[in-house]
Amino acid sequence: MARFANLDAITAALKQRNFAWYFAGSSIGLIGIWGQRLTISWLAWEFTKSGFWLGVVVAADLLPTIFFAPIAGVVADRVNRHRMMFVTQFLGMLQALTLAALAFSGLLDIWWLVGLTLFIGIVWAFNTAARLSMVPNLMEPQHVPSAVAMDSAIFNLARFIGPMVAGYLIAGVGAGPTFLINGITFAVFLACLLQARMIRDERGSRSTANIFVQATEGIRYAAKHPGIRPVLILIIALAIGIKPTLELLAGVTDTVYNLGPTGLGNLMAASAVGATIAAVWLAQRGTVVGMTRIVISALLVGIISLFAFTATQSFIFGLVCAVFIGAAIVVGGTGTQTLMQNAVDGAMRGRVMSLYGMVYRGGPALGAFAMGSAAEFIGFQAALACGGVIGVVALIWVFRQRKVMVGALEAKRSNG
DSSP: OOOTTOOHHHHHHHTSHHHHHHHHHHHHHHHHHHHHHHHHHHHHHHHHOOHHHHHHHHHHHHTHHHHHHHHHHHHHHHSOHHHHHHHHHHHHHHHHHHHHHHHHHTOOOHHHHHHHHHHHHHHHHHHHHHHHHHGGGGSOGGGHHHHHHHHHHHHHHHHHHHHHHHHHHHHHHOSHHHHHHHHHHHHHHHHHHTTOOOSOOOOOSOOOSOHHHHHHHHHHHHHHOTTHHHHHHHHHHIIIIITHHHHTHHHHHHHTSOOOHHHHHHHHHHHHHHHHHHHHHHHHHOOOTTHHHHHHHHHHHHHHHHHHHTTOOOHHHHHHHHHHHHHHHHHHHHHHHHHHHHHSOGGGHHHHHHHHHIIIIIHHHHHHHHHHHHHHHHOHHHHHHHHHHHHHHHHHHHHHTHHHHHHHHSSOOOOO
């Protein structure tokens, strides 16, 4: 195993000019996005004091991915992925600025929050398909494993910085500034995207099949693939069973720890610290070899950490558990994405990776809605513990498939 201090793979990926521009812009843009996500969660809880409504807002953000991701994947395989990414980021900027205007004018309420969150949830379904399929096209194939992990690292570093800053801003000056900052960071990312270019176009020959037939082709391809099929089961368990914990932290912070937005920011930051460390470790590995074993182990760590998190009312112990939950989610999520990027045929990349995005982004919506609703009756800790049970069942099944998964997912192949 490579030493943690071996950063050659990371340096090599950053020497890829187009990826470097994308990486710089995304690093800034994601800070605003994560600050806004915390702000929306906290406002939803403040407006209603209801676990059900908190789950509704999370579902509005994430659930559209389930319905639109297969179509978005077909679009990503048909159009210029860079242009698709730019358009969706521009729409994200407009949504952030609208939220800022409503917050500063005092007109923002739970209905505006749900409506605008639903809008961005639909946009992000297409953004996710564009991003997951575009990033490998910004560099030479050998740098893709490191680039995927680095993309995850900046995502989670922003999840550390954004919520912590937003928590203090909300407590000090209100929600409006966090939405405005997000709009500004979107503009910076858009400027950087203009400097990045794809070095290859993986669009296949123009098909006469309609968009729904092509979406079905992507699902059938993934379902028949001996490695992608079981790894999708693993990510389903992670997304539905473990990841909703992070989406419902606003309710946990208030009802279990009796803390405000600063406490919520600290919990989200703790999970992001673990996630960032894990992502950097994956980035410096620079290889898919051994990744199957790593993602299965990540699910196990996530299950244990979740059970521990739901068994305590100590905020300090909760912070420690959040670190390991964040690490497990990123290792499992990024590791499975890396394996899928390595195994998938280039012409099917948009459709198959949109399935990954559908599960990883849409799954937590289902889990959060179910757990948030259950929390109305049994409390947040008992509701979240049910996710650990889902993880245990999936872990037993995936563990039995591990040898087949290694052969199908870790084989060296060309991504060009």
